[in-house]
Amino acid sequence: MALLIATKVRHHFGGLCAINDFNLELHQGELMGIIGPNGAGKTTVFNLITGVYRASEGSIRLRESELVGMTPHQITARRIARTFQNIRLFRDLSVLDNVRIAQYSKTRYSPLEALLHLGRFRREEQRIIEHSRDLLAIFKLEHLAGETARNLPYGSQRRLEIARALATGPELLLLDEPAAGMNPAEIDQLMDFIRWIREQFQLTILLIEHQMQLVMGICERIKVLDFGETLAEGTPEAIRNDPWVMKAYLGAEAVG
């Protein structure tokens, strides 16, 4: 069953066409990768899905609901979460608060109850804290709950960002270059980790990555973008052997 369907999506910034005729069909439980050279429009695709940009044309549907025109928080509340290419944690807040903030839409109390700290407030707050601490424990961050996010080492910040995204309770997770800045050994761990969270949280994952080891290693399907256009789409083997992809991605010399 298709979870996310994008049809004929087009987006331009002024005169520059960033995404042209983008189509995507993502099935439930799938792990798909988007690759392409710098400036190919990969992150723009994420920004269009999550509502940071509003697509100039076309439609993006999650199950039955049209996402184009929704605000990012509405889309996140419909269970799509993401991480960022350059980590965007709430740097001056605690690790715990980073995860707690991501549960905003799942919090069920009114402003009045919040002002008086009454009614559902206490129960809800306790539930949020417990859920947050469980998540932090899964990501081996529990001992850092009170630490300010900016003080965490790079690897922990990456993990926290994924924990924060999962705190929103997604069924579709978008990972923007999760392996950036990692060495091959760490990438191996990351691959296991991504497979594991997919299993554990029953996720559908769409990821952007430059790191071929990771993309070829875990993605079931790969989409290749260049200049906002789809060059190819298929299994890792098919992509590896596609001459067009080799040319665009690895450069003409590599092919010749």
Place this chain on the structure above:
Amino acid sequence: MRATLGVFWDRLMEQRWLLPLLVAVGLALAFAIPQFRLVNNYVQLVMILAGINIILATSLNLVNGYMGEFSLAHAGFMAVGAYTSVLLTLHVFPVAAYPGLFHLSVLAGGLVSALLGLLVAIPSFKVRGDYLAIITLAFLMIVKSALENIDVIGGPRGISGIPRLTTLPLVFCWTVALVWLLRNFVYSSFGRGVLAIREDEIASELMSVDTKRVKVLAFMLSAFCAGIAGALFAHLLQFISPRVFDIVKTTEILIMVYLGGIASIGGSIIGATLYTILLEVLRPSTVAGLLSWLPAVVFDPLNEHFIRHLGVLRMIIMPLLLVLVMLYWPRGIMGMRDFRGFIPLRDRLAHRAATPRGPTRNGTADSH
């Protein structure tokens, strides 16, 4: 010895009864002081002003500190609260016959001000930083010139003959209540949303925070408090005019907030109290009093030339203080920190580093 004291202090701060006890003692004092004339009227006036300033500083801190915007509208909200309540006291409610109705007019001042807070929140959806600061400044000026141009409410002459209904216990109760509401708001998912907006607005949206709603709530709550403070202020001064609520008033509140430290309720309380006292100390008569021990040869010429201009100097010293604090002490006295007693116990415990749990629950912690 020092270590023992430190431990004792830590233990004391951990006590849940400490804050309620302090509030109860404060309340008893607030009632006792006017009743038994424990201090003279001047000191009592300064205490009332400190209370009003605490309300103003903590509520502005919500927008300028916790949310990280730079709003200059606070004096405008004060003005709205002051005028609304004064008009109700003088012309609508028979306050002379039923003094209790005064509380209703104060509350109405806060509510009308909160409605205008909603109005100011709307541009904040689109604009941030300097541009929002300019919009809030424009709001302040619009309020002031609107008041100046409505003759029925005295125009630039303002309104005089307001009964003095603001008392120390009343201000104490409002201060405690509003600080409590602000603290509750800050330690809720809405308050965390406010902090997230300061950190990264787009990331907040993507983490499901309804930033528009959070902004509206923060602006309205902040304006509500300022409106209440304005109403109390008007019934203390017994005279209001548009000039009372100009940019100088906003600047004063800004000094309190940044001196005390951003994103800190305790900081704003300290900042407002310090500022109120400092302002009194710098009054010409106080300075003259403080310097009167000097020999007459030195004191008289001083009195003549320096102290006479101190009223003006004050207006130079105070903004200078703001500039210096923002340049060299951007965190203020307790920026981004707070008294432990203000942080709900639930939050404090949740932030503690985990003690090793033994076998992990459901095996989740080690399953990968």
